[in-house]
Amino acid sequence: MSRKLAIIHTTPVTVDSLKALARETIRDAEIVNFVDDSILPQLAANGGNVAEVEERWIHYAKFAEQVGADCILNACSSVGELVAKAQPHVGVPIVRIDEAMAEEAVGRGRRIGVAATVPTTLEPTLRLLRAKAAAAGNDAEFVPALADSAYRLLMAGDKDGHDRVLAETLLELGDQVDVVVLAQASMARVVETLPEAVRPKYLSSPRLGMERVKRVMEGSG
Structure with missing residues (x-):
């Protein structure tokens, strides 16, 4: 059925x-x-x-x-x-x-990057991660990164510009942390544009x- x-x-x-x-x-x-x-x-x-x-x-x-x-x-x-x-x-x-992604992230490391293109997604994602970290006994440190210019480009119809700016933000954040959480489902496809060697560090929710x-x-x- x-x-x-x-x-x-x-x-x-x-x-x-x-x-x-x-x-x-x-x-x-x-x-x-x-x-x-x-x-x-x-x-x-x-x-x-x-x-x-x-x-x-x-x-x-x-x-x-x-x-x-x-x-x-x-x-x-x-x-x-x-x-x-x-x-x-x-x-x-x-x-x-995003719940399964948050659980996976806190199991991966103590220093966790959180990337978003809109601030309204960044804060609830951080709250979810903090709750999951506390439940797992992980005294995690969170490093947020807001690529708001990428969102403005997307809203203006510049999908390629959005992807380019977001990829730059993700790579820079990835150098600072154990794992990077993508706060929005729509960001997942950009991971495929990153160098293959670093892609496992990035977690997307879909x-x-x-x-x-x-x-x-x-x-x-």
């Missing part, structure tokens, strides 16, 4: 890549996407106050359950903390795309998050 995965996005950028990854990872899954590209601009304007979008995001989770989803994936780290708020309102599991989804849907995670 086919299983259904609902993915809640805050940007259309992640739709095709996560759909392809889901089909690769969970071969018989039907994918349903919900996209609200007004959330990130709202968070940028309000200083990252997710309380303003909480009710709306919970509605998307409810809609996902109504269309028959067996699992819901939150594709955006900026609103990852809403998963815990939404879970009591729906009867199917909700997975944070594949690790989708593997967590697979385990949840199979009842083992």
Whole structure:
């Protein structure tokens, strides 16, 4: 019997890549996407106050359950903390795309870099990492890096410029730490442009998050 995965996005950028990854990872899954590209601009304007979008995001989770989803994936780290708020309102599991990545990162080293292109994603990712480090007994040190100029280039339609600036930031950060966490799912493809020898140092959320989804849907995670 086919299983259904609902993915809640805050940007259309992640739709095709996560759909392809889901089909690769969970071969018989039907994918349903919900996209609200007004959330990130709202968070940028309000200083990252997710309380303003909480009710709306919970509605998307409810809609996902109504269309028959067996699992819901939150594709955006900026609103990852809403998963815990939404879970009591729906009867199917909700997975944070970045949770498995955070657990992997704190198991890799004590000095952890965190890269983002928007500040609204950087802070919630740091909070998640600190919580995972504390749970693992890792007295980790976190080194944040914000490549906000890369985001501005992307919004202006300059994808190549975004990738170039972000790659420079990632390489510089990688020289300072044991492992680098990419705070946004949309950043994952840039790792493939880095020298092959350094790529294992960089952790992105999509594949690790989708593997967590697979385990949840199979009842083992």
